[in-house]
Amino acid sequence: MLQRASLMTEGPRLCGHDWVFQQDNAAVHNARLTKEFFQENNITLLDHPACSPDLNPIENIWGWMAREVYKNGHQFQTVDALREAIFNTWSNVPTSLLETLASSMPKRLFEVINKNGGATHY
Known part of the structure; x- marks a missing residue:
């Protein structure tokens, strides 16, 4: 499950403020709540095929x-x-x-x- 604190602090801490998140586009990762989380938090996703x-x-x-x-x-x-x-x-x-x-x-x-x-x- 996504945790706002972890992504929002660890992404910039490890990669600076210009970072891109990678996930494998499995169906569970494309759920409405997941997409909303990324959008609401301005997280850039790497466009990436599933599997x-x-x-x-x-x-x-x-x-x-x-x-x-x-x-x-x-x-x-x-x-x-x-x-x-x-x-x-x-x-x-x-x-x-x-x-x-x-x-x-x-x-x-x-x-x-x-x-x-x-x-x-x-």
Whole structure:
């Protein structure tokens, strides 16, 4: 669920005042209340097709996290232990990974255009 305080403070804090929000255009993200929230808060959205993991760097982060959580074939005995590992991993996503993914966006967009919307290597 959208939280005004989080988006309205973290977006500018992390990206300055000229920032664009990306979401994957899944049906739930296009609900009337969601659209109204973005409009009322003057949040610019990246025009983005639904179901396009090549254009959604969070997919790369999920993959990185899964590899980290289950590194060396680690198995968890309890749900709480798994939950703790996931939260710890999320808290330690390297800044360099985030920067690399953010800076890859122009190349991702260009490659999708060149492939006429087809799959890319991302």
